[in-house]
Amino acid sequence: MTDASQQHISKRARQAAGQPISELMGMALSNPNIISLAAGFVDNQSLPTEITRNAAAKVLADGDGSQVALQYGSNHGDNQLRSEILRQSIAMNQDTAGEPVKYNTKLDQVFITPGSNQLLFLLADTMLDPGDIVLCASPSYFVFIGAIRNIGGQTYGVATDQCGIIPESLEAALQQLDAEGNLSKVKAIYTVPYFDNPGGTTLPAARGKQILEIAKRWSRKQKIYVIADEAYRMLRYQGDDTPSIHHWDPELQHTIVVGTFSKSFSPGIRVGWGFIPRELIGPLGDQKSNIDFGAPLLAQKIMATVLDDGCWLSHVEKLRVVYSERRNAMLNALSEHLEGIEGCYWHKANGGLCIWLTLPKHINTGMHGDFIKSAVEAGVIYVPGQYCFASQGEPANHSTIRLTFGVQSAERIEEGVRILSEQVKGWQ
Numbered sequence: 001m002t003d004a005s006q007q008h009i010s011k012r013a014r015q016a017a018g019q020p021i022s023e024l025m026g027m028a029l030s031n032p033n034i035i036s037l038a039a040g041f042v043d044n045q046s047l048p049t050e051i052t053r054n055a056a057a058k059v060l061a062d063g064d065g066s067q068v069a070l071q072y073g074s075n076h077g078d079n080q081l082r083s084e085i086l087r088q089s090i091a092m093n094q095d096t097a098g099e100p101v102k103y104n105t106k107l108d109q110v111f112i113t114p115g116s117n118q119l120l121f122l123l124a125d126t127m128l129d130p131g132d133i134v135l136c137a138s139p140s141y142f143v144f145i146g147a148i149r150n151i152g153g154q155t156y157g158v159a160t161d162q163c164g165i166i167p168e169s170l171e172a173a174l175q176q177l178d179a180e181g182n183l184s185k186v187k188a189i190y191t192v193p194y195f196d197n198p199g200g201t202t203l204p205a206a207r208g209k210q211i212l213e214i215a216k217r218w219s220r221k222q223k224i225y226v227i228a229d230e231a232y233r234m235l236r237y238q239g240d241d242t243p244s245i246h247h248w249d250p251e252l253q254h255t256i257v258v259g260t261f262s263k264s265f266s267p268g269i270r271v272g273w274g275f276i277p278r279e280l281i282g283p284l285g286d287q288k289s290n291i292d293f294g295a296p297l298l299a300q301k302i303m304a305t306v307l308d309d310g311c312w313l314s315h316v317e318k319l320r321v322v323y324s325e326r327r328n329a330m331l332n333a334l335s336e337h338l339e340g341i342e343g344c345y346w347h348k349a350n351g352g353l354c355i356w357l358t359l360p361k362h363i364n365t366g367m368h369g370d371f372i373k374s375a376v377e378a379g380v381i382y383v384p385g386q387y388c389f390a391s392q393g394e395p396a397n398h399s400t401i402r403l404t405f406g407v408q409s410a411e412r413i414e415e416g417v418r419i420l421s422e423q424v425k426g427w428q
């Protein structure tokens with residue numbers, strides 16, 4: 001029953017209350033000296049201030065151009081930006097695959113949003129009716145899990161290993177859902193193929209291809225799409241890039257690619273994009289026109305200029321140096337303090353901004369437990385893993401933690417991990 005004081009609030013808004021992010025921010029702010037290994041922010045010092053200043057000056061320099069940039073734009077995004085994104089992305093896939101593929105993805109399939117979160121939300125809102133199901137990695141990106149829940153959809157967690165979603169487990173999950181008579185509710189498989197948030201895992205190209213084949217094969221009642229969220233693709237610190245799932249589906253029949261410049265350039269500019277199967281463009285555009293009928297054009301023009309000037313990739317190179325040092329600091333500190341302790345393990349992410357840490361079973365890392373309280377008192381905060389699990393399928397593991405290394409210096413990361421490890425040892 002609804003509390004009388006809440007009756008002016010919609011059910012959806014009430015469901016959205018108590019998001020982990022706001023609670024964690026509150027905890028971090030209550031102690032200014034706390035080392036936050038929770039925040040999904042990027043490094044302040046390496047934000048591209050100079051490049052952005054120059055690009056903005058260029059955009060605003062000529063009369064007509066600046067008037068265009070300060071107007072409303074089109075619902076689907078600025079054409080210069082859309083064609084740059086498509087061109088660069090296809091070139092990257094061709095380079096890494098080592099085999100030319102004829103892409104049939106056209107400019108009208110490129111969809112720009114103010115950050116990829118909006119696109120993920122729009123996709124869920126466009127594809128799902130209440131009760132519909134999205135299969136996802138266990139663990140998975142908690143903001144998308146929350147968005148699906150908020151519109152009445154369900155998430156179904158699939159087992160993962162060091163390489164992300166296990167295809168055999170995905171197959172078994174679909175068999176199970178079919179046996180329960182729920183196959184017609186399955187609308188999508190969501191994956192973060194490069195350096196997953198939170199798992200840190202990367203899907204090998206062959207596995208991405210397998211997941212796509214499974215989606216096609218099980219599209220018996222209706223299409224099951226693969227949503228490939230490539231938010232961290234550019235932040236690679238080890239190994240070679242691998243082609244996107246888009247490469248195996250150049251016509252975009254089943255694949256929806258989601259990208260963003262938030263991690264590889266600036267979240268303040270907040271430009272995201274999608275490569276969208278033809279039949280979803282109209283419905284997605286209709287939903288978007290209810291929200292903002294177009295991402296801010298000034299940000300898009302600035303980003304298009306940065307790409308056109310060739311400044312993005314050189315900036316990414318600098319970010320790789322900064323973040324790989326921090327990732328190494330975190331991995332070294334974890335080895336130094338937690339290696340050999342039974343039940344403690346983590347994955348050596350080759351890129352991205354997160355490390356997923358599993359602690360012994362008797363430690364509950366949850367938001368309302370004693371462990372997090374004592375960690376915060378000792379001076380460190382993390383994201384409890386509990387938020388990263390789907391509502392069905394693989395059960396939640398309450399002894400897990402998402403650590404991020406994007407914001408703190410290498411020294412603070414080492415100190416944060418040391419403090420956290422002391423807590424773990426004290427809990428034995």
Ligand SMILES: Cc1ncc(COP(=O)(O)O)c(C=O)c1O
Nearest residue numbers: 115116117141197231260262272
């Ligand atoms: C996996 C993943 N997808 C999407 C996003 C959304 O980023 P933005 O909305 O800034 O583009 C994030 C942000 O942390 C993320 O981690």
